[in-house]
Amino acid sequence: MRKQTPSTYDLETDVVVIGYGYAGAVAAITAHDAGAEVTILEKMAQPGGNSRVSGGNCVIPRDSDEAVESFTDYLVELCFGTTPRDVVETLVREARGLVKWCADLGGELHIPEQLIVAGTYPRTVKGPGFPKVPGGQGTFDKYCLRGDAEVPPSLRLWNLLSANVAERSIDVQVRTAAQELITDDSGTVVGVAAERDGRRMTVRARRSVVMTCGGFENNPRLKQDHVPAKPLRFAGNPGNTGDGITMAQGVGADLWHMAPTSTIIGFQAPEFEAAFGIFFPSDGFVYTDRHGRRYVDETGVELHEFTRVCAHFDTEEVEFPRIPSWGIFNEQTRLAGPLTWNTSGYNRDLYRWSPDNSAEIDRGWILRADSVEELAERLEVSPEVLEATLSRYNAACESGVDTEFGRSAETLKPLEPPYYALPLHPTVLNTQGGARRDREARVLDPQGEPIPRLYSAGEFGSAWGFLYQGASNITECLVFGRIAGTNAAAQAAS
Ligand SMILES: Cc1cc2nc3c(=O)[nH]c(=O)nc-3n(C[C@H](O)[C@H](O)[C@H](O)COP(=O)(O)OP(=O)(O)OC[C@H]3O[C@@H](n4cnc5c(N)ncnc54)[C@H](O)[C@@H]3O)c2cc1C
Known part of the structure; x- marks a missing residue:
């Protein structure tokens, strides 16, 4: 039953923005510049969400109508028919204006030389994540904000956007968790109820409400219900608990894209809330399942699609045998660099992984063993199974032919003692699900009608409905943040 619309509010503004990451910042700046008074509600003490700790890369199509058309074809194909073409087309077309828009804010989006971290796995690629799908090749580039090399790209973009929010004196209420959308008798959204310091507060929105409150990366129940690989760890903002989904459902919104995620492989240290994304800095490594069996060409998995690889379920054993997996690696790989990038992820500001991984061995996160028997004992797997796995893998390294999984000869590096291993989980960077929206950034009900x-x-509620092209979430934040901000401000004040 609909709750009564309050007669008085604690705060009043034109546009309420729920959630202060990139999308919220962009929506707020745009709405403000279109003449609206704006209040941002942010649940956490530290704003920035996943955005602030992301890789900071975005995709932008090349500057021709053909490139826009082909890149749109490619992205539509990746969505497997779940996203109307006009939504993707709007996103791609409007992305062309992002370089100029950032310049107007005082930043420079550029194509970084060092986007690819050569020799690391999973591989980072400059071009399309799915080259076999037509339209991606040569039609777009990945950009990030130029700046001090010591400052991670995501933080540069966050600093630019948050500085622009501050310059405009946009009202930001932190530690304020939106809980409910307030509607009038006609179903029009007229405000937000939130909680701060255990107290309910209400904010009236004279023009509109914009939801930019992120995904459900840290909501075990929603992940259990919707995402096929279980359990799924997260690497980003612990505050992203899918609150927007309950709020949107409360006003009759349709949901979409609840199953797809952008998921890497990661390590959950017991001392930390978020997991570390794991990138092996050299070829001398394999993944095995929890029983010590290899299951994939380790160098061939698309960086963001680990749910698909790890979601395999064994109905006989009634288990996900690949969760956790083991990442087993050799001395050369251990010495080649830290297993995680210290430039992104929520743990970036909390912990610096050691360059030779020795601190993590000392902490007991990485296990070390001098023989296969000892390794098997430490991993609690059958020594015979592990011995067979490593023998087959080493034989493939010697012959240059991986008959099991087709890993390419130049990446086949033998595993000899000492062995190192750590448990790996599918680790979500971000979920894609939420309220369905159209090309005007309006939230839709199940009949396709916009909720006023x-x-x-x-x-x-991102556009990405099946496979995920890396670096397109941030593009969507910037493009749809602008569209939402413009349209929210354009509503007549009530
Ligand atoms: C480690 C990592 C690397 C990534 N790298 C890239 C990359 O290079 N390129 C790319 O395109 N994408 C990348 N992503 C994904 C991308 O960062 C996110 O999808 C994007 O930044 C989301 O921005 P957003 O503004 O929608 O949400 P967020 O930035 O997550 O902001 C949402 C905000 O809403 C707040 N919030 C939640 N609930 C409430 C509530 N009830 N009331 C008020 N506030 C609330 C949250 O605390 C949060 O601050 C990465 C993600 C991670 C974690």
Whole structure:
């Protein structure tokens, strides 16, 4: 039953933006510049969400109508028919204006030389994540904000956007968790109820509400219900608990894209809330399942699609045998660099992984063994199974032919003692699900009708409906943040 619309509010503004990551910042800046008074509600003490700790890369099509058309074809194909073409087309077309828009804010989006971290696995690629799908090759580039090399790209973009929010004196209420959308008798969204310091507060929105409150990376129940690989760890903002989904459902919004995620492989240290993304800095490594059996060409998995690889379920044993997996590696790989990038992820500001991984061995995160028997004992797997796995893998290294999984000869490096291993989980960077939106960033009901005065942007209900092209979530934050901000401000004040 609909709750009564309050007669008085604690705060009043034109546009309420829920969630202060990139999408919220962009929506707020745009709405402000279109003449609206804006209040941002942010649940956490530290704003920035996943955005602030991301890789900071975005995709932008090349500057021709053909490139826009082909890149759109490619992205539509990746969505497997779940996203109307006009939504993707809007996103791609409007992305062309992002370089200029950032320049107007005082930043420079550029194509970084060092986007690919050569020799690391999973591989980072400059071009399309799915080259066999037509339209991706040569039609777009990955950009990030130019700046001090010591400052991670995501933080540069966050600093630029948050500085622009501050310069405009946009009202930001932190530690304020939106809980409910307030509607009038006609179903029009007219405000937000939130909680701060255990107290309920209400904010009236004279024009509109924009939902930019991120995904459900840290909501075990929603992940259990919707995402096929279980359990799924997360690497980003612990505050992304899918609150927007409950709020949007409360006003009759349709949901979409609840199953797809952008998921890497990671390590959950017991001392930390978020997991570390794991990138092996050299070829001398394999993944095995929890029983010590290899299951894939380790160098061939698309960086963001580990749910698909790890979701395999064994109905006889009634288990996900690949969760956790083991990452087993050799001395050369251990010495080649830290297993995680210290430039992104929520743990970036909390822990610096050691360059030779020795501190993590000392902490007991990485296990070390001098023989296969000892390794098997430490991993609690059958020594015969592990011995067979490593023998087959080493034989493939010697012959240059991986008959099991087709890993390419130049990446086949033998595993000899000492052995190192750590448990690996599918680790979500971000979920894609949330309220369905159209090309005008309006939130839709199940009949496809817009819910009056409700907009959304960013990963809360993103356009990405099946496979995920890396670096397109941030593009969506920037493009749909602008569209949502413009349209939210354009509503007549009530
Ligand atoms: C480690 C990592 C690397 C990544 N790298 C890239 C990359 O290079 N390129 C790319 O395109 N994508 C990348 N992503 C994904 C991308 O960062 C996110 O999808 C994007 O930044 C989401 O932005 P957003 O503004 O929609 O949400 P967020 O930035 O997550 O912001 C949402 C905000 O809403 C707040 N919030 C939640 N609930 C409430 C509530 N009830 N009330 C008020 N506030 C609330 C949250 O605390 C949060 O601050 C990466 C993600 C991670 C974690």
